[in-house]
Amino acid sequence: MERFxxxxxxLLLHERTAAHGYELIQHLQEFGFNENDADPGTVYRNLRRMEEEGTVTSHWDTGKAGPARRIYQLTPEGEKVLHQWAGHISHNIRRLSKFMEKYNHNFPR
Amino acid sequence: MERFxxxxxxLLLHERTAAHGYELIQHLQEFGFNENDADPGTVYRNLRRMEEEGTVTSHWDTGKAGPARRIYQLTPEGEKVLHQWAGHISHNIRRLSKFMEKYNHNFPR
DNA sequence: ATATATATATGTGTTATACCTATAGAGGTG
DNA sequence: CACCTCTATAGGTATAACACATATATATAT
Structure with a gap:
């Protein structure tokens, strides 16, 4: 599935109210992303685009030690979009399950 | 998911031992493809590529009425690849289900 | 000094595919 | 007979997603 x-x-942002990109990268493995899939470039670009689309907001955090972080927060619009995604994903699960049903019928046990 | x-x-070819592209297009709806998704151009290009990859073979059928048809058949290699796909799809179902589990935990009832 | 971890960002080539268009045979209708 | 529609295959192209590589800078450990 695209743009998963x-x-x-x-969802990660909903769970923790706010987080920066590097932190989110660490947690993407919970969703089955490996090192290649959770490529930093892809993550940061997604976050920037999501901000353009209004599903998240961000601000710089220069308070902590180390390089500056961009802190992201979910917007109400973002929560709506998350609900839409959930519907979309449920639909895909049903679709894939239907395939597997047919497959198992063709190749029993 | 890509290349679904x-x-x-x-699987359609396994079910019917042989079929031409136009016929396969009609049956793709069984897998949740709508008119856009089951775009003829995409179907035929996929079939040609699958032949290049050795998962199907084809021959022209000029016997029937109407324009000539290219009849496709599954190869043993194609059946192997189908089994690999089944594994891949099962994995994706688990992955998406895991997302939904987390989602439902975040948004109960 | 230098290597490593933290943190963000851009450049780019490949790939998948949606949308559009082209070609052509066969049958039906005014 | 002209025209339309259905059957059937195919290619052209623009967009989009993404993997992989690279650039940047700060802080810490050896």
Whole structure:
């Protein structure tokens, strides 16, 4: 499925109210992303795009030690989009399950 | 999920031992493809590529009325690839289900 | 000094595919 | 007979997603 990273990021942000990109990258593995899939470039680009689309907001955090972080927060619009994603994903699960049903019928046991 | 049309075509061909593209297009709806998704251009291009990859073979059928048809058949290699797809799809179902589990935990009832 | 971890960002080539268009045979209708 | 529609295959192209590589800068450990 395409753009699956987006709903994962939205859900991670809902779980923790705020987080920066590097932190989100660490947690994407919970959704089955491996090192290649959770490519930093892809994550940061997704976050920037999500901000353009209005599903998240961000601000710089220069308070902590280390390089500046961009802190992301879910918007109400983002929560709506997350719900839409959930519907979409449920639909895909049903679709894939239907395939497997047919497959198992063709290749029993 | 990407290239989902391929396992569907392979499974359809396993079900009917042989079929031409236009016929397969009609049956793709069984797998949740709508008119846009089951775009003829995409179907035929997929079939040609699958032949290049050795998962199907084809020959022209000029016997029947109407324009000539290209009849496709599943190869043993194609059946192997279909089994690989089934594994891949099962994995994706688990992955998406895991997302939904987390989602439902975040938004109960 | 230098290597590593933290943190963000851009450049780019490949791939999948949606949408559009082209071609052509066969049958039906005014 | 002209025209339309259905059957059937195919290619052209623009967009989009993404993997992989690279650039940047700060802080810490050796």
């Amino acid at each position: 990273m987006q709903p994962c990021l939205l | 049309m391929q396992p569907c075509l392979l």
